[in-house]
Amino acid sequence: MSEQEEMRDRPIGVFDSGVGGLTVAREIMRQLPNERIVYFGDTARVPYGSKSPETIIKFSRQIARFLQTQNVKAIVIACNSASSCAVEALEREVELPIIDVVRPGAKTAVSATKNNKIGVIATEATIGSGIYSRYIQEQNADAMVLSKACPLFVPLVEEGLWEDPVTDEIAGRYLTELIDVGIDTLILGCTHYPIIRSTIGRIMGDGVTLVNPAYETARELKSLLQEKGLESSHRPGLGTELYRFFVSDAADKFQKFANSILTYGILSAKVINIDEY
Numbered sequence: 001m002s003e004q005e006e007m008r009d010r011p012i013g014v015f016d017s018g019v020g021g022l023t024v025a026r027e028i029m030r031q032l033p034n035e036r037i038v039y040f041g042d043t044a045r046v047p048y049g050s051k052s053p054e055t056i057i058k059f060s061r062q063i064a065r066f067l068q069t070q071n072v073k074a075i076v077i078a079c080n081s082a083s084s085c086a087v088e089a090l091e092r093e094v095e096l097p098i099i100d101v102v103r104p105g106a107k108t109a110v111s112a113t114k115n116n117k118i119g120v121i122a123t124e125a126t127i128g129s130g131i132y133s134r135y136i137q138e139q140n141a142d143a144m145v146l147s148k149a150c151p152l153f154v155p156l157v158e159e160g161l162w163e164d165p166v167t168d169e170i171a172g173r174y175l176t177e178l179i180d181v182g183i184d185t186l187i188l189g190c191t192h193y194p195i196i197r198s199t200i201g202r203i204m205g206d207g208v209t210l211v212n213p214a215y216e217t218a219r220e221l222k223s224l225l226q227e228k229g230l231e232s233s234h235r236p237g238l239g240t241e242l243y244r245f246f247v248s249d250a251a252d253k254f255q256k257f258a259n260s261i262l263t264y265g266i267l268s269a270k271v272i273n274i275d276e277y
C-alpha cells in the first residue's frame, strides 16, 4: 500500500465539548459514508460555552494531541465555541488539515441573505469572540450581523426538552429582538441548536432561512479531502470499526444521548484521561 493510500484509509478526528458535536458527526456519516471517524467528547469539562478563550484553547490543544495519537488524517472542530477560540492556534500548531464549523456557516449565510441582515445565535464564548461577525463582514462588508447568546438552549436540549412549552417560552424571549430587526437568515451557531430547529423555525417564521453549520461543515470536509486526495474510496472492510467514540467522563450518559440522535447505534464510548495529553 502506498503512503497516500495509507493516509486515505485513516479516520477523521472529530471533537466537541460533549455530545453536541454528534450533530456534526451525523452529517459527516451521511455525506461521507466511506469515512471512519474517531470522535472525542469532553464530557468531564463541558460546557465550553461559558469558559474563557484561554481555557478553551488549552482543552482543544489536549484533544488535538489525543486525536493525533489515533492516527487521524484531518481534524474537525465540531464545537462552535472551540472553533471560535481555538481554530487559529490549532492551525498554527497541528500539521493536519483542520476544519472548523464557523467558516462554513458564515459562508452559507452570506450567500443565503437577500436583505443583508444576518442573525447569529450561539454560546457566550462564540458570541464573545466576534468570529461569526468577522467572517461574515470579510465576505460582505454591507452585512449587518445581529448576535445573540442563548445559554439556556444547551441545557434544555440536554434535558431532552426538544418539543416543550418551556423551550418555546425561552426561545420566544431570545429570538424576539432578531425578529424585530428583520433578519432574513439565522445561523444556528451552536452544536445543540439544530436539534431544536423546528422550534426556532416556527418562532422565526417562514421568511427566515436557518443555516445549520453542521451540514455545511460536512460538505466543506468532503471538498477538502477531495482536493488533497485524502478521500477514502471504499467502505472499510469487515472487522474494521467504522466509528469509535471517546469521552472524558460519564460514558453511559453520552451513549444514551448518542443513540437518541444517531441512526447508527453506537457500541460503546471509552473514557480516557484527557489531562494526560
Ligand code: DGL
Binding pocket: 016, 017, 018, 020, 021, 046, 047, 048, 049, 050, 078, 079, 080, 081, 082, 123, 126, 154, 189, 190, 191, 192
Ligand atoms: N458544543 C458547544 C458549542 O457548539 C455547546 C456546548 C458547550 O457550551 O460546550 O458551542
